[in-house]
Amino acid sequence: MIDSSYSMTLYDAIQLFQRHIIQNCGSESKTAQAYIRISNDLQRYAKETDLEVSPEDVIQEYYRIIVGVPAFEAVPSKSKERRGRAVQMILDILNGKEPKRKYTTHKRDCPITYLNVIRKYETFMRNDQKSDGTVRTRSGRITVFFAFLEECKCTSLEGITPELFARFVSSLNDRYSSQGKASILYTLRNFFSYDEFSGALSFDPIPFLTGIHSGKHERLPSFYTAEEVRRILNAVDRNTPWGKTVYLMMLLASVYGFRSSDIKAMVLDNINWKNRTINITQYKTHKEISLPMTDEILFCTP
Known part of the structure; x- marks a missing residue:
């Protein structure tokens, strides 16, 4: 049980959090290591923050930065769910509470007046062959806009003025990280x-x-230079079967731009040895693509 009999500092809460994670997940587990990295990063962020800011404010601002939405709204993607959960666990410990296994975040619902609009938008995206994940993500983001319009008593797209539009764009500055705003x-x-x-x-x-x-x-960074890619590839030890496998996976990503989900799903039947092509159905877009096999890929046998 977390002891709340004294005023806990953020540093204390982070130390207790790390011990809690190691006890429950094991120090060698990937989950524990990921959570500890997040908590160490929060500690570094706190050291760079104004001393007059409360620990709770530091935690909420850090959540906004690493998750991309105000604390503690629903995370925009699965990849950020772990980060948000770690921050919320630390906040619970700071307040003398037991950290939870699962946290319920606030999901913003689309205002009723814009439901038909958002459904049309989803239909257009699906007609453009967007994946279900993309449709969900964009629908969640556009809901932020519709909620703002409703708060301003604007109940239709026709009622939007340039001034109202500019106010919405400006309103994002204080609520979202720059990446969240850009999205x-x-x-x-x-x-x-x-x-x-x-x-x-x-x-x-x-x-x-x-x-x-x-x-x-x-x-x-969203991209790497050709020299940086070569340096990363050359760092792989190709003297072992596993090293060759890792090298091949990295080649598939860097040469063809395959997503990790596409690489993970690949089987030998995806390779046409006679025509020297790789044929896959992309996991995200469900599109079938056929790409020529380069010599580097052809002769990189795990």
């Missing part, structure tokens, strides 16, 4: 790329949605 604005730009929606406005919304920027220190 919402990219989705909004996609939404208004359909004439069905942009045609309802009395102005062109695209100028409000150009030059979208996300902070370079809040996420990993």
Whole structure:
């Protein structure tokens, strides 16, 4: 049981959190190591923060930065769920509570007045062969826009003015990380790329949605130079069967741009040795693609 008989500091809470994770998951488990990395990063962030800010505020701001939404709204993707859970566990420990196995986050519902609009948007995306995951993610992001409109008593797309649109864009600055804001604005730009929606406005919304920027220190680079890729590949030990397998997986990712889900699902039947092609159905888009097999891939036998 967490002892709340004294005023706990954030440092104390992080230390208790790490001990709790190691006790329940084992120090060598990938889960424990991931959670400990997150907690260490939170501690580093706290050291760089204004001393007058309360530990609770530090935790909430850190959640906003690493998850991309205000604390403690629903995470935008599965990949960020673990980060959000770790932060919420530390907050519970800070407040003298037992950390939970699962946390329920607030999911914003689309206002009733815009339900038909969001359903049309989802239909358009599916007609464009977008995956179910993409449809869900974009629907969640566009709901932020519709909720703002409802709060401003705007009940239709026709009622949106340039001033209201600009207010929405500005309102994201104080609520979302730069990456979270960029994701919402990219989705909004996609939404208004359909004439069905942009045609309802009395102005062109695209100028409000150009030059979208996300902070370079809040996420990993989205690309690597050719030299950086070569250095990463050359660091793999190819003297063992497992090393050769890892090297081949990295080649498939760097040469063809395959997603990890596509690489994981590959079997020998995906390879046409006679025509020297790799034929797969992409996991995310469900599209069938056929790509020529390069010599580097052909002769990299695990």
